[in-house]
Amino acid sequence: MPAMLRKLAQRLGILQHSFAGGVHPEMYKVTAAQPVEVAAIAPIHILPMKQHIGEACTPLVTVGDRVLRGQKIAKSEGYLSVPVHAPTSGRVVRIEEYAIPHPSGMGLPCIFIESDGDDESDTTLEPLTNWRELNPAMLRERARMCGLAGLGGAVFPTFIKLVQDKRFPIETVILNGIECEPWLTNDHRLMLEKPHDILTGMAIIMHMVGAKSGIIAIEDNKPDAAESMRRALAEATDMQGVHVVVLPTRYPQGSEKQLIYSLTGKEVEAGRLPMHIGVLCQNVGTSKALFEAVVQARPLTERLVTVSGDAVENPATLSVRLGTPVRSLFASRGLDDLTGLHLLHGGPMMGERLNSADVPVVKSTTGLLAMRTETMMLAHTEEQPCIRCGHCSEACPVHLVPNLLADACRSDQFDRAENYQLFDCIECGSCSYVCPANIPLVHYFRYGKGQIAQTRREQAFAEASRKRSEARDRRIEAEKTEKAARRSRVRRDHAPAKPVEAAEPEYNDANDATQEKS
Amino acid sequence: MTQLMYALLSLGAFALVAGIVLAVAQKVFHVEGDPMVEKIDNLLPQTQCGQCGYPGCKPYAEAVSGGLADVNHCVPGGERTMLAIADLMGVEPKDLEAEATAPMIAFVREDECIGCTLCIKACPVDAIIGAPKQYHTVITDHCTGCTLCIEPCPVDCIDMLMKPELIEHWSWPLPDTQRARLGHDRRETHAGHA
Numbered sequence: 001m002p003a004m005l006r007k008l009a010q011r012l013g014i015l016q017h018s019f020a021g022g023v024h025p026e027m028y029k030v031t032a033a034q035p036v037e038v039a040a041i042a043p044i045h046i047l048p049m050k051q052h053i054g055e056a057c058t059p060l061v062t063v064g065d066r067v068l069r070g071q072k073i074a075k076s077e078g079y080l081s082v083p084v085h086a087p088t089s090g091r092v093v094r095i096e097e098y099a100i101p102h103p104s105g106m107g108l109p110c111i112f113i114e115s116d117g118d119d120e121s122d123t124t125l126e127p128l129t130n131w132r133e134l135n136p137a138m139l140r141e142r143a144r145m146c147g148l149a150g151l152g153g154a155v156f157p158t159f160i161k162l163v164q165d166k167r168f169p170i171e172t173v174i175l176n177g178i179e180c181e182p183w184l185t186n187d188h189r190l191m192l193e194k195p196h197d198i199l200t201g202m203a204i205i206m207h208m209v210g211a212k213s214g215i216i217a218i219e220d221n222k223p224d225a226a227e228s229m230r231r232a233l234a235e236a237t238d239m240q241g242v243h244v245v246v247l248p249t250r251y252p253q254g255s256e257k258q259l260i261y262s263l264t265g266k267e268v269e270a271g272r273l274p275m276h277i278g279v280l281c282q283n284v285g286t287s288k289a290l291f292e293a294v295v296q297a298r299p300l301t302e303r304l305v306t307v308s309g310d311a312v313e314n315p316a317t318l319s320v321r322l323g324t325p326v327r328s329l330f331a332s333r334g335l336d337d338l339t340g341l342h343l344l345h346g347g348p349m350m351g352e353r354l355n356s357a358d359v360p361v362v363k364s365t366t367g368l369l370a371m372r373t374e375t376m377m378l379a380h381t382e383e384q385p386c387i388r389c390g391h392c393s394e395a396c397p398v399h400l401v402p403n404l405l406a407d408a409c410r411s412d413q414f415d416r417a418e419n420y421q422l423f424d425c426i427e428c429g430s431c432s433y434v435c436p437a438n439i440p441l442v443h444y445f446r447y448g449k450g451q452i453a454q455t456r457r458e459q460a461f462a463e464a465s466r467k468r469s470e471a472r473d474r475r476i477e478a479e480k481t482e483k484a485a486r487r488s489r490v491r492r493d494h495a496p497a498k499p500v501e502a503a504e505p506e507y508n509d510a511n512d513a514t515q516e517k518s
Numbered sequence: 519m520t521q522l523m524y525a526l527l528s529l530g531a532f533a534l535v536a537g538i539v540l541a542v543a544q545k546v547f548h549v550e551g552d553p554m555v556e557k558i559d560n561l562l563p564q565t566q567c568g569q570c571g572y573p574g575c576k577p578y579a580e581a582v583s584g585g586l587a588d589v590n591h592c593v594p595g596g597e598r599t600m601l602a603i604a605d606l607m608g609v610e611p612k613d614l615e616a617e618a619t620a621p622m623i624a625f626v627r628e629d630e631c632i633g634c635t636l637c638i639k640a641c642p643v644d645a646i647i648g649a650p651k652q653y654h655t656v657i658t659d660h661c662t663g664c665t666l667c668i669e670p671c672p673v674d675c676i677d678m679l680m681k682p683e684l685i686e687h688w689s690w691p692l693p694d695t696q697r698a699r700l701g702h703d704r705r706e707t708h709a710g711h712a
Contacts, residue, residue, distance in 0.1 A: 104688040383695035410692070410701035443693040450689020457687065458563070465564035465662050468643040469574065 017265035045323030046360035054080030068122035087321035146293035152283035178254035181347025186304035195232035201287030214242035309369035384437035392431035402431035409448030566642035567664030630675035637667035
């Protein structure tokens with residue numbers, strides 16, 4: 001009965017909160033019904049020294065070293081960083097710069113591991129099966145040590161969020177199983193196949209942050225996943241405060257702030273974090289990875305990747321070791337020739353184009369899509385003039401006015417763009433998706449953000465240079481004064497012992513003329 | 519008469535109080551005027567390279583604000599700095615004297631360095647470290663690429679290298695559409711005539 005009432009209330013719009021805007025793209029979840037397949041271990045793994053948001057790592061191994069699966073091969077530098085681990089056993093064959101999945105096509109230092117086929121694991125890490133009795137700080141260190149970063153695609157170091165702050169106690173933990181990007185089916189399959197692992201991960205998160213309630217958020221296009229999680233919840237004995245919430249499907253519901261609003265009706269203000277309103281959001285994949293790190297002592301060495309797209313005959317959700325070359329993954333799905341295809345890293349809405357398939361799978365690789373040009377979802381025909389239809393403003397989930405923003409960015413009026421709150425844009429792509437004039441709106445915003453960041457960097461550099469230059473001038477001045485003072489002292493002390501006629505002339509700093517006269 | 523006295527006294531007292539308040543307010547809320555020199559200096563890239571013909575960015579800013587120098591002498595600042603200064607000064611923009619080159623940094627070939635410290639003394643931003651008879655080296659993050667260290671080096675062991683491009687500093691280019699270019703160009707020409 002309460003369920004029916006809730007449903008009725010939702011129908012009437014009494015209970016349901018709903019974020020602004022959004023779109024309903026075609027979902028193409030072609031791999032949703034297929035079980036996850038384990039991808040073959042590649043002969044060579046390429047591990048970039050930075051796979052998360054934050055500071056890069058430094059290698060701990062040298063060429064020729066034998067490494068085991070799960071062994072730490074690069075240590076994190078700085079606070080906002082997590083280490084990198086070997087995805088399989090083998091030998092380090094090279095450490096050099098190599099292209100990573102990035103729109104620039106540029107590279108980062110990478111460790112190349114030639115796999116030896118044994119896939120032997122490093123067993124130095126102890127499983128923490130008694131995590132319930134353990135101090136949250138210890139579990140937090142485990143999350144950091146195991147290289148966990150948000151697997152929804154943002155790869156923010158997970159341990160940073162798993163903290164108890166007295167000023168902002170976390171009341172609710174939200175597990176994000178929305179997966180609103182078309183084509184991708186990682187979270188969907190994970191919720192069907194590993195619901196208990198996800199729940200244990202969630203229990204660990206709730207224990208760590210001291211949260212009493214939890215929500216598992218799933219969209220209504222995945223009823224089987226919701227059912228699976230509900231069943232697992234019913235079997236679990238210690239998950240009282242947790243329930244599954246099914247939300248009406250709409251993109252970009254999986255975006256953190258939008259999801260929180262849909263679930264709680266509370267808005268996370270610009271520049272603030274979910275913790276400021278007592279909420280913590282984690283992806284279901286991250287939750288499962290945390291379970292593995294804590295209970296099974298397994299660092300993050302693999303992730304789910306949806307290899308799909310209309311050019312892939314044999315699409316699948318794959319469990320892939322990090323560092324696996326993208327080309328070999330496409331090849332394993334029967335796609336050897338990639339010429340003329342558009343490759344995407346991530347989903348079609350927020351993903352970024354790959355310039356080459358010769359890049360490794362990294363922690364942020366949610367999906368790898370190969371699209372034929374003519375059927376590509378966000379096909380860009382030539383940009384047309386804006387007709388002021390306002391569809392973009394209606395679609396924007398953060399209440400921006402994309403057409404004005406694009407105008408400002410296009411003409412380099414960045415002050416104006418910032419006044420229109422350019423930096424609140426989450427680059428979800430809803431505006432570009434609905435634009436009938438095919439204006440690449442998000443691309444303009446990325447351009448604008450990049451230019452502003454560049455200017456700020458230059459200003460900071462100029463300011464630092466000025467400070468150093470001024471410090472140098474001061475130092476030189478001080479040295480001069482000191483030298484002059486010393487000279488005048490020496491002159492005074494060693495002056496010839498003849499009677500002084502007049503008052504001793506006052507020595508001026510380093511004034512040569514004065515010194516010559518005296 | 520008494521009424522007049524009251525009026526004068528009360529007005530006088532009021533004026534006195536108001537005067538004191540104003541005097542105090544002037545002291546307390548005193549705003550340091552932002553002189554032109556500082557404003558111009560803030561627009562300059564602070565490379566201290568001397569390519570403008572002045573010994574540093576501040577002297578050039580002083581010359582520009584005093585009307586002694588044109589706005590187009592800052593080479594590393596490029597078109598953008600020139601336009602910004604011209605806007606600030608309210609004068610016509612001028613063509614740059616020299617094309618700005620790609621950002622460079624100095625690099626000391628350490629096995630050839632004799633440790634003479636001459637480059638250290640020449641560096642306007644203290645970006646070279648070393649001591650007499652010790653190898654010197656350039657702090658890459660601090661080098662402004664001014665080339666002032668090249669000349670004093672007696673053994674010519676300093677190279678100017680391309681500043682390495684960092685993936686973190688990469689930014690998206692404008693979309694490659696005709697309208698993007700048009701809109702952008704229009705702004706450029708507009709700024710040129712401003």
